[in-house]
Amino acid sequence: MSLVSIHEVHKYYGDLHVLKGINLNIEAGEVVSIIGRSGSGKSTLLRCMNGLEKYDDGTIILDGKEVSTDEFQIRRLSESVGMVFQNFNLFPHLTVGQNIMLAPTLIRGMSKPAAKELALDMLGKVGLADKFGQYPEKLSGGQQQRVAIARSLAMQPKVLLCDEITSALDPELVGEVLKVLEQLASEGMTLILVTHEMNFARDVGDRVVFMHQGKVWETGPAKDVFAAPQTAELQQFIGAVL
Amino acid sequence: MMQFTDWDILRNLLLAARWTVLLSLIAFAGGAIVGLLLTFMRISRRSALVVMTRIYTEIFQGTPLLMQLFLAFFGLGLVGIDVSPWTAAALALTLFSSAFLSDIWRGCVESLPKGQWEASRCLGLNYLQTMRYIILPQALRVAIPPTVGFSVQIVKGTALASIIGFVELTKAGTMLNNATFQPFKVFAMVALIYFLLCYPLSRASQYLEHKLSRSSK
Amino acid sequence: MLLLYTQGLCPCGIARMNYQLNFADLLNYQDVLLSGLWMTIKLTIVSTIGGVLLGIAGAASRRHRNGFLRRAAACYVELIRNTPFIVQLFFIFFGLPAIGIKMSEIEAGVLAMVINLGAYLTEIIRAGIDATPKGQIEAARTLGLSSRQIFFRIVLPPAFARVYSSVVSQCIIVMLGSAVVSQISVPELTYAANFIQSRNFLSFESYLVAAGFYLVLAFVMRLGLNALGSRAFSREEKPA
Ligand SMILES: Nc1ncnc2c1ncn2[C@@H]1O[C@H](COP(=O)(O)OP(=O)(O)O)[C@@H](O)[C@H]1O
Ligand SMILES: [Mg+2]
Secondary structure (H helix, E strand, C coil): CCEEEEEEEEEEEEEEEEEEEEEEEEECCCEEEEECCCCHHHHHHHHHHHHCCCCCCEEEEEEEEEECCCHHHHHHHHHCCCEECCCCCCCCCHHHHHHEEEHHHHCCCHHHHHHHHHHHHHHHHHHHHHHHHCCCCCCHHHHHHHHHHHHHCCCCCCEEEEECCCCCCCCHHHHHHHHHHHHHHHCCEEEEEEEECCHHHHHCCEEEEEECCCCCCCCCCEEHHCCCCCCCHHHHHHHHHH | CHHHHHCHHHHHHHHCCCCCHHHHHHHHHHHHHHHHHHHHHHCCCHHHHHHHHHHHHHHHHCCCHHHHHHHHHHHHHHHCCCHHHHHHHHHHHHHHHHHHHHHHHHHHHHCCCCCHHHHHHHHHCCCCHHHHHHHHHHHHHHHHHHHHHHHHHHHHHHHHHHCCCCCCHHHHHHHHHHHHHCHHHHHHHHHHHHHHHHHHHHHHHHHHHHHHHHHHH | CCHHHHHHHCCCCCCCCCCCCHHHHHHHHHHHHHHHHHHHHHHHHHHHHHHHHHHHHHHHHCCCCCCCHHHHHHHHHHHCCCEEEHHHHHHHHHHHHHHHCCHHHHHHHHHHHHHHHHHHHHHHHHHHHHHCCCCHHHHHHHHCCCCHHHHHHHHHHHHHHHCHHHHHHHHHHCCCCCHHHHHCCCCCHHHHHHHHHHHHCCHHHHHHHHHHHHHHHHHHHHHHHHHHHHHHCCCCCCCC
């Protein structure tokens, strides 16, 4: 069975039909880029996958667990799925180290020393081991986003969801974050990314999902999708962004 | 001994509440006049005036209103003015209110973006013209909600005048309690009347605040 | 008792021209003043701690899922903020015993102060909570934290830091308001001044000295609490 299977998912905001029957299976180790216009429902889909948003119809099964917004379910899900946000969302009153250690100690019941070792390990992965005692506000945007990735990884999730995680960064800081993602991909991490970085989607991603008007409009291997888009909408989209 | 029905208690309290209202109005009016003067001194950019008004505000915000009432009551007596609790209370509450109101209003003036001053300078307006035509009209709008909010503090402050013997709502409550021995009922009624006086003011302040923050968006 | 007390305060308003202030005599009452000061400090410490805890509980209730709790907290806040402290005090000290809840003067004074401070802090802290960016809560949920953990570990600390200076101001206001508990014979600073002037008839001097003590107390309290705050909320790098 797929690591993530999404079946006929519908989502409404009031009268607004945002997701119109999404079907998508994602295997362990895949790197999937979700692209599409603003407002096409990419964030909503991602947020439904980890229970931040409720979906109205269909099913999402992630790592064998059905996703729901029930608090208990979300806590169980947190062991399978991590998420990185556009605005980093580091906790400003906690040091970098405390940000990373928080969930492992609280949710996994890890001891402080073990959590600290884990945190240093994860910080090493993103190249920020020397920032352990620093507060987030002292870091650059790129560094903050790398810490946010390390914080998610510390929960050892099976899937990492990334919602436009380079969009809030100054252009010169984008590269350092993408490099971390590339390394994760090469280590076999399952990544689902909403992104505007088309080069990254083409070169690092395995598969591209093009969303349009709340539907999965077109999907296929990254290289093919960019080389030979099948639908007029995707052709237009690629023409506009490349 | 006279028997008090609930209605008698309420009627006496309501009669006394007139004095609470009157004292509040006087304190508010007096406080606004003195407070306005203080505000102008405070934003005058003359350091002596600024320091003086700051000390004034610190003193009134840093001591209990009750002390201010005592000092007004006994201090006026010392300088040879024959004081009634009424004058002492009016004076102390006026000074107390002026300190807080001037602080609120100064904050409103200072909350305006610096660009307003700079733009006015560039247009060739002098200090007074800038004040009159640019700063004050805007500050006034911002000042209304917190000013209405502070009026609640004044109404509640008048309750302390009971301690120097001014018979207003709270004092009437203690007197009625001594006559009826029904403290629970009497003080609940007293609280209720204060609530009915203050709550509309609080709500008005919140409403104005809300309206202001929406219109500025 | 109350009437006796207020009568003690009201010597006739005889006009005394060219009056010389006399502070020397107050030295005879040092002990009374100092023990009054100490009582005011103790009242303030206890009610500040109690008020902050109540304020946090109140703010949590104002933003709780449970609608009943939300409304109850809102009523509490409005009721307290729209009635004078002295009436709250009298209601607690004189009114509650009438329905069987008895307590000492000091207990009543502390209770009134805690309840009063708690209501204002509920609103202040709630405003701090409302300023929490939504992403903070989403990030915490994604990490698997429970609602309770999110409130106490993610939302509350920065919210409290955001509104800390208002919290300090309100605690000082309540400290100054404690002068009123002299009216139920709690032997604090104002009570001491009342006592002294009833003995030596130097009313103005006694109250002036007491007012001076309050001024210093307010100053020291702000200084101390601000120092405490800047330590607690410091964002200086911590050793690993
Ligand atoms: N909380 C919300 N309430 C109402 N409408 C929303 C909400 N979040 C998103 N939407 C709407 O849902 C649609 C899809 O949004 P989103 O998933 O954020 O798109 P994308 O991430 O692809 O830009 C948009 O029309 C957006 O306005
Ligand atoms: Mg989006």
